[in-house]
Each structure stands twice: as C-alpha cells, then as structure tokens.
Amino acid sequence: xxxxxxDVFARKSRGDPLxxxxxxxxxxxxxxxxxxxxxxxxxxxxEMCIVPRSAIIPVNREDGPFAANAxxxxxxxxx
Amino acid sequence: xxxxEALSGGPPAGDPDLTSPGxxxxxxxxxxxxxxxxxxxxxxxxxxxxxxxxxxxxxxxIEAGIAASSMAQDEWGHARLLYATLGDFGEDPRVLEHERxxxxxxxxxxxxxxxEDWAQFVGRSLVVDAALAIAxxxxxxxxxxxxxxxxxxxxxxxxxxxxxxxxxxTRLASGSTEARGRLGAAITGAFPAALxxxxxxxxxxxxxxxxxxxxxxxxxxxxxxxxxxxxxxSLGLDLPGPASLDDDWDGTRARGAGxxxxxxxxxxxxxxxxxxxVE
Numbered sequence: 001x002x003x004x005x006x007d008v009f010a011r012k013s014r015g016d017p018l019x020x021x022x023x024x025x026x027x028x029x030x031x032x033x034x035x036x037x038x039x040x041x042x043x044x045x046x047e048m049c050i051v052p053r054s055a056i057i058p059v060n061r062e063d064g065p066f067a068a069n070a071x072x073x074x075x076x077x078x079x
Numbered sequence: 080x081x082x083x084e085a086l087s088g089g090p091p092a093g094d095p096d097l098t099s100p101g102x103x104x105x106x107x108x109x110x111x112x113x114x115x116x117x118x119x120x121x122x123x124x125x126x127x128x129x130x131x132x133x134x135x136x137x138x139x140x141i142e143a144g145i146a147a148s149s150m151a152q153d154e155w156g157h158a159r160l161l162y163a164t165l166g167d168f169g170e171d172p173r174v175l176e177h178e179r180x181x182x183x184x185x186x187x188x189x190x191x192x193x194x195e196d197w198a199q200f201v202g203r204s205l206v207v208d209a210a211l212a213i214a215x216x217x218x219x220x221x222x223x224x225x226x227x228x229x230x231x232x233x234x235x236x237x238x239x240x241x242x243x244x245x246x247x248x249t250r251l252a253s254g255s256t257e258a259r260g261r262l263g264a265a266i267t268g269a270f271p272a273a274l275x276x277x278x279x280x281x282x283x284x285x286x287x288x289x290x291x292x293x294x295x296x297x298x299x300x301x302x303x304x305x306x307x308x309x310x311x312x313s314l315g316l317d318l319p320g321p322a323s324l325d326d327d328w329d330g331t332r333a334r335g336a337g338x339x340x341x342x343x344x345x346x347x348x349x350x351x352x353x354x355x356x357v358e
Contacts, residue, residue, distance in 0.1 A: 003140075024142050027250060034243040035142040038149035 006032040007056065008040055010048040023053065023065075109290055112283035113223065114168035115185070116293065118175065119276070119333040120214060121161035122186040125176075125347050126339055127207055128154030130194055139197055146243050147200075153236045160229050167225060177353060181344040185332040187276050189269040191339045198258060201247040202265025206307065208244060210273040212237045213303045214293075217277075221292040245310055252314040263316045270307070272335055274321035277303050281330050 003025040009018045021040050026032035029050070036050050058066040131151035138144035162172040189207055194200040212234060219230045251262045278284070280296030287293045294302075300321060308318050322328075327336035338344075345351070 025140070026142060028246065030242060031142075031246040031250075034239055034246065035146055037239055038146040038243070039142060041149060 003027060004029075004032070005053040006036065006050040007053050008036045008048065008050050010040065010043070010045045012043055013046050016046070018047070018049075024050075108283075109286050109292075110168055112286045113292060114165060114170065115283055115331075115333050116214075116218075116287065117161050117164055117168070117226075118170075119185040119187070120211065121158045121165070121175075122184050123190065123207065123211060124154040124158040124161065126184070126186040126190045126343055127204070127211075128152070128158065129343050129346055130190055130200075131204070133193055134197070134200055137197075143243075143247070150240050150243070153240070157233050157236075160233075161226075164226055177348045179344075179348070181338045181341055183332070184339050184344055184347075185334055186339055187272060188335040188337050189272050190343075191337050193340075193343070196261060197247075198251055198261035199265045201244050201251065202262045203269045204240070205244040205248055206266055206269040206273045208237060208240045209306050210277045210303055212241070213277050213299055213306060216302070217293040217299050220294055221287070222290075223292050248310075248314060252316070262314075266311060266316060267319055270318050271320065271322040274300055274303055275324065275328065276334060279324065279328065279330075279333060281324060281328070283330065283333070 004027065005023055005025055006029070007023045008021050010021050011018050024032060024035050024039055026035050029052070032050050036048060040048070053065065054069060056066045056069060058064065058070050061067070062070065128151040131147045131154065135144050135148045135151070138147055162176055165175060166172050187207060187210065189203055194203060215230055215233055215237070218226060219234070248262060248266075251258045253259075278294075278296035278299030284293070284296060288295045293299070304318065311318055322335065328334075329336055339347075
C-alpha cells in the first residue's frame with residue numbers, strides 16, 4: 001500500500017496564523033482530507049488544510065522533514 | 080397548522096389537515112409515527128457506532144482506525160440527541176437507552192451482525208450512512224422544529240463519513256478480485272433493506288408525509304438511489320431494488336424481522352458497567 005505523507009495546517013479563528021499541527025499518511029488526498037479532520041479534532045478549527053509533504057520546498061535548512069525536496073543541494077544554501 | 084404544532088399541541092378545531100386522507104384524524108397516531116422514526120434513527124446510529132468501534136484497532140491503517148473512532152463518537156452523539164427528543168413523545172430516554180431487550184431494538188437489520196472484514200465495514204457503512212443522511216434530510220425538509228436545529232451539524236459530520244467510505248470503496252474496488260467481490264457483496268447485500276427502511280411507505284410513514292414531517296417513500300428512495308448509485312456505478316457495480324414490505328417488514332419497529340445480536344445490545348445499553356456503578 002503506497003502511502004503519501006501529508007502535513008496538516010490549521011487556524012483556530014479567522015485572522016489567526018495558519019499553524020502546522022501534524023502530519024499523516026494516506027493513499028490519496030481524498031482520504032487524507034478525512035483523516036486530517038478526524039485525527040486532529042481536538043479544536044473547533046476555523047480552517048484546516050493539508051499539503052503533500054513532497055510539495056514543501058525548504059528555503060534555509062538542509063535537514064529536517066523537508067530536506068528531500070531541497071532545490072539547492074546540501075551545502076549550497078547556507079550563508 | 081404545521082406538523083410541529085400537530086405534534087406538540089393537538090389540533091385546533093376544524094383544522095383541515097387532520098381530516099385529510101391518511102392522517103386518520105389522530106394526533107396520537109401521528110405522534111407514534113414520529114416517535115417510531117426518531118427511535119429507529121437513534122437505534123441505527125447507536126448500533127452503527129458500535130460496529131465502527133469494533134474496527135478501531137483492526138483497520139488497515141492507523142489513520143483509518145482513528146477515523147473509525149471519530150465516526151463512532153459522531154454516531155453516538157447523534158443517537159444521544161435523538162433519544163433525548165423522544166422525551167417529547169412520552170418516552171423515558173433512559174429506559175430506551177438502557178433497559179430494552181434486543182427484540183425491541185429498531186436498528187436497521189443490516190447492522191444485526193458484526194462487520195466481518197474491512198470490505199463489509201466500508202460497503203455496509205456506505206449504504207447505512209447514506210440511508211441515515213437521506214432520512215435526516217427528509218426530516219430537515221419537514222416541519223418538526225425541535226430537531227431542525229440539530230440536523231445541520233449531523234449532516235455535516237455525515238459528509239465526512241461519506242468521503243472516507245467512498246475513498247475506501249474506491250480503493251478496494253481497484254484492488255484484488257477478492258476485495259472487489261467482497262465489497263460488491265457488502266453493498267448489494269445491504270441496499271434492499273436500507274432502501275425499504277428509508278422510505279417504507281406504510282401507514283405510519285404515510286401519516287408523517289401527510290403532515291409534512293418527512294418526504295414520501297418515492298422521494299426518499301429516489302434520493303438514496305441518487306446518492307449511492309452514481310458512485311457505485313463508477314466502481315463498475317450496480318444496486319438491487321428495495322426489499323418488499325410483504326417479506327418481513329415489522330411495522331412496529333420500522334425494520335425487517337430479527338434483532339441485533341445480544342453482545343452488541345449489551346454494549347449499547349452499557350449493562351456491565353451500569354450494574355457495577357450505577358444501579
């Protein structure tokens with residue numbers, strides 16, 4: 001079963017910053033959408049969205065969960 | 080006079096609705112019909128929640144198990160609200176929830192036994208969840224005010240259930256031949272009973288329709304077919320027609336013959352813990 005990792009972002013109220021609240025694995029976006037809503041249901045969220053982790057491009061770090069998507073090869077992006 | 084007024088206060092003198100065919104001029108009969116509908120909705124949601132809960136730790140993915148847990152909580156919350164409304168009909172919600180024998184439960188017969196595998200979980204739930212949503216939308220289109228404010232949240236939660244179940248059906252239908260066969264059997268096996276249940280068209284249902292408290296049987300059945308068939312056809316499957324009222328319809332309980340298994344009713348009532356801590 002090929003799974004895709006999705007990161008979950010949400011805000012409690014209109015105007016709040018969108019915060020990273022977790023991640024999950026799912027075979028597709030349709031299932032990930034429901035998993036996100038049902039897994040991270042500890043708040044009455046104003047807004048929630050999900051992003052495939054593969055779509056997140058790191059800007060200044062060469063490590064961490066998004067390193068595999070770096071546009072700049074390791075060592076080439078640090079000041 | 081609205082249907083809600085008919086239920087709450089009885090008829091003003093000469094109200095033309097109460098002399099119309101099918102209503103039989105009896106507010107008691109109308110109240111009984113509404114109570115029957117609310118009880119079968121509540122019981123079906125309570126048993127469905129337990130069937131969901133059976134798979135919290137056995138789902139194919141941990142996220143699916145978490146979703147099953149959340150759906151179980153949704154269904155139990157909806158059931159609690161529906162049981163509470165039955166207090167308006169002279170029933171004691173506590174007795175309904177905790178003191179009835181299995182033979183008096185009115186849940187849809189599709190849920191009488193456990194889901195044997197994940198294909199049954201998603202296939203049967205797809206059908207039952209859709210039938211529940213259509214029945215609730217039928218009430219929304221009606222005039223029973225006490226429940227109207229509670230329906231929007233229930234229906235919003237049902238939409239997430241639908242998304243999950245359809246996503247899993249799609250996945251199983253594109254899987255192995257065995258998975259596809261089991262899924263098809265689960266959906267087609269559940270559909271005739273669900274189609275009859277959502278719009279039975281018997282005497283009590285006709286009273287509700289005449290009073291504007293729900294939609295007619297053809298409308299409700301067409302709505303269920305319209306909700307489920309396009310998706311099921313997209314999987315390369317199709318749906319059978321309704322079970323007949325002549326087969327095994329129990330008009331008192333608004334469901335087919337039989338009863339949920341003793342284990343699930345015992346859990347629904349909470350017998351063991353109540354015996355220890357409550358009585």
